Amino acid sequence: MTHFAKPLPRRGPARRIGRSLALVLPVVLVLSGTLAVTRVNWSGAHRDSVLTASSASVSSRAAARPVQDVLRDRLLLDLREQDPGTALTHLQQAVDEHPSLARHCVSIARALGRAAVQAYGPTRAQAFARPVCDTSFAAGVAAQQ
Known part of the structure; x- marks a missing residue:
């Protein structure tokens, strides 16, 4: 008795796109969440101030005026x-x-x-x-x- 192996189904573009999104999407979400957190004024002192990750290196005179x-x-x-x-x-x-x-x-x-x-x-x-x-x-x- 001879068994014939069925050919494997071809993997189409939808599967490749899905895998790419599975790898890229978490990275994008983590980065956007990190950036959002660094822009929140956690001190509560000034409503108009915006904190950024590099705010320690920026002088107070360089802050933009309204x-x-x-x-x-x-x-x-x-x-x-x-x-x-x-x-x-x-x-x-x-x-x-x-x-x-x-x-x-x-x-x-x-x-x-x-x-x-x-x-x-x-x-x-x-x-x-x-x-x-x-x-x-x-x-x-x-x-x-």
């Missing part, structure tokens, strides 16, 4: 070098380009109003008022008087 603070400083410089009208125009353009800045618009406009009173006096500063951020510039001028 966009609204950078914008406020730039606009205050515009106010000093040019005039409050130019600073308010640039504020409106920045809010139009980046709508996420709208929640900071009121505080920035008030800061511009206070700086305008210091630079130009209350009467002349009020002349630059525009309806940017619900007339917060005017409110800043009035608060400084």
Whole structure:
């Protein structure tokens, strides 16, 4: 009696893909979990701070400042070098380009109003008022008087 051996079924691409995923997927999950844990603020001290694995080697001066603070400083410089009208125009353009800045618009406009009173006096500063951020510039001028 002769027995014929059945040919083995060919292993298709699905099996190769499955094996590749079985090897790669755990590595990806471990790395992404590690990166997520290093970005959590475990100290609870500052809500805006982000810890990274290399934070010990980064100086505190190299930390990025919030966009609204950078914008406020730039606009205050515009106010000093040019005039409050130019600073308010640039504020409106920045809010139009980046709508996420709208929640900071009121505080920035008030800061511009206070700086305008210091630079130009209350009467002349009020002349630059525009309806940017619900007339917060005017409110800043009035608060400084």
